[in-house]
Amino acid sequence: MNxxxxxxxxxxxxxxxxxKAVCxxxxxxxxxxLACSPACEKEVGELNLIMDKSKQIYSIGVTSKLPHTAVLMYSFFGLVFCSAAIYQYATRGRFDFISSAFGLxxxxxxxxxxxxxxxxxxxC
Structure with missing residues (x-):
């Protein structure tokens, strides 16, 4: 390639x-x-910045003991709705289908x- x-x-x-190929x-x-011109040199710097920020956002290269934020939120809401359904059953003796469906x-x-x-x- 030339x-x-x-x-x-x-x-x-x-x-x-x-x-583009460069000599x-x-x-x-x-x-x-590598960059082929000063304009591309600026663009390469911006691309590297985007990659660095993406690595920070997605925690690439970092190990965490905590689960993903969405997993924590879904689990929290699931437990809240399931608890509400259990509470309704325990106090009023009726099964709350809506709360249990949302919880599950x-x-x-x-x-x-x-x-x-x-x-x-x-x-992340």
Missing amino acids: CFSHNAAPAVGVCKACQ VECSIDTGRG GFLVFGMLAYIRNKRLNLN
Whole structure:
């Protein structure tokens, strides 16, 4: 593969921003990727910033003992609704179908979210 600007020169890499092949003369090493121009150098910096922020948001590379936030919320709401249904049954002697359905639904969603996040290796 040859350089995009210098057709005779062999390429040493690809610009991280525009994906054009670059030779030694054209390449600008940003430390975390090659750029072919000052405009692309700025773009590479922004791409690296986006990747760093995404890693922080999704906690990539970080292990956590706590489950995913959605799992905690679904489980909390599931337990609240199931507790309300049990309380209704214990105090009034009638089965509260709505509360128990919501509670079981939230618990199922919590379990599905937990399984999904484990498969995707997400820790946020």
